[in-house]
Amino acid sequence: MHRVVVLALDGVYPFELGIPNRVFGSADGRYEVLTCTVDGGPVRSDADFLITAEHGPELLGTADTVVIPPYDMTRLAAELPRPVADALALIRPGTRIVSICTAAFALAATGMLDGRPATTHWCCTDLFRRLFPAVQLDPDVLYVDDGDVLTSAGAASGVDVCLHLVRKDHGSEVANQVARRCVVPPWREGGQAQYIERPMPDPTTSSTAATRAWATANLNSPLALADLAEHARMSGRTFARRFREEVGVSPGRWLIQQRVARARHLLESTDLPIDEIAEQVGFATAASLRQHLHAEIGVAPLAYRRTFRAGV
Template sequence: MRGTASPERVVVLALDGVYPFELGIPARILGAADGRYEVLTCTVDGGPVRTNADFTITVDHGPEALATADTVVIAPISPAVVTDELPDEVTAALARIPGRARIVSICTGAFVLAAAGLLDGRKATTHWQLADRFRGMYPHIDLDPDVLFVDDGRVLTSAGAASGVDVCLHVVRTDHGSELANTVARRCVVPPFRDGGQAQYIEQPVPESGAASTAATRAWALERLDEPLALSDLAEHARMSRRTFARRFNDEVGLSPGRWLIQQRVTRARHLLESSDLPVDRIAAEVGFATGASLRQHLHASIGVSPQAYRRTFQKAR
């Protein structure tokens, strides 16, 4: 949890071949967070950079801005210009990043971090289409191509394109809580939290015509998280066999029904810990965990802290 006395400085690094859509995501999302962040954009020499589209962009800042950053975002570049050896000016620019700063990459930005050695010993992700290439270049890095983003403490990596929105909302949520993150999402007309991972976007056979969706059942389940929902309950609501439901659910969401339910329960528990004074055991019952111990286990597995520690963080902020 970061302080709110002054805006956190976020510096976005634009490299040659940058994707303009993703380059604008940090300013759009973090800039909607009630003045909590100041977003600057820089290049390695302060000069213009060519995008992967048919235009060049100019910025107001050079690499010296990186030395002032609380958070650095590496915007993605065209795969055509990705190499395992960084140009000297890029290496020099990255060396300016303070050791205390949080570092976030979007899509192919993970290749830049990997080439700089910033992902050594860490878990990471990138666009699923580039997973084999990434593993071939950096076999020592623990790559998870099925998720939208990975939070590995100081370093966060995200998948392709719109997952930059997901990771920036996660930054707001981590720093300032779910209420502000949800407000930002509403202002930007994006979902505050996308179900599942990028596995659901991987190319796969088109489902048979008229195939039923699990969306209605997911909405039904979200209204009943306090109940002990089993796979058979979900399948019955969807009027499918358990096997068909589980397969279709995974195809649509990228998670098994069980993992998705845990994810939703943890998300709801975090909101209650932030916004209420309910005892941990009561919150566990409200979100469908059998005991407070079960909530503690799942919350720690998800974000690495206990319910009490999580609540203290946001109570101090309030």
């Protein structure tokens, strides 16, 4: 059984601390989720109670995946306290490591993010860049999967990254089942940009949500910016600006993401030929599907199907 060890640091946020157990624990026994602290003792939460775990740092050396939830923002620094650094040093090489929200600061302080892409909560990006200039910070995404190290943005993006790992480990059907049990969407559109504080829009301003829903239902059509803008009854420039404000990416980029996501689902759940999948999701040719899938996740359609479709 895949062992997930959650490290609760002093000042841990209770909501995010519970995410790994809630998500991985809903996968029908495919994961064992255990929680530890750096010394085996209770830790202060950012609420008005202590967290008591049954395990000490030695548990980190037995993990297949380590998840670190966020902790007291006043403790964010370029260096880790010695007990935390010593605990993280117990993690075996090759272990998958996941940070939620500001826990990316802890990973960066160890040097493991140097030269690698990562993200954290949007409100902390300026501080993060000052402390860790060697990290390729992307403040606009909900999470970054860099193979053995994954970083996620604030709060609920911990759910996103954990669901992503379930999907990566066991395919979309299992991940969708877990999402239904947790009453959350299997994935969310866009990135952090849609959550960054901005002046409230004019209450008469139209949203692009209805057009996004329409486009998702018509991915097999050759949709262009002009088609989306016409459906939303906006000019192309206004639609593109408002879309990026709401979703965090351009309409063209968003369409590619939706098409790739639909293609992945069909590769996992059907035996349809690659050409037919490409047609159903709106890519002109199988070659175009291969190109976009490889750009998104680094594999070809057939290789992806062999990995995620049982019996192939």
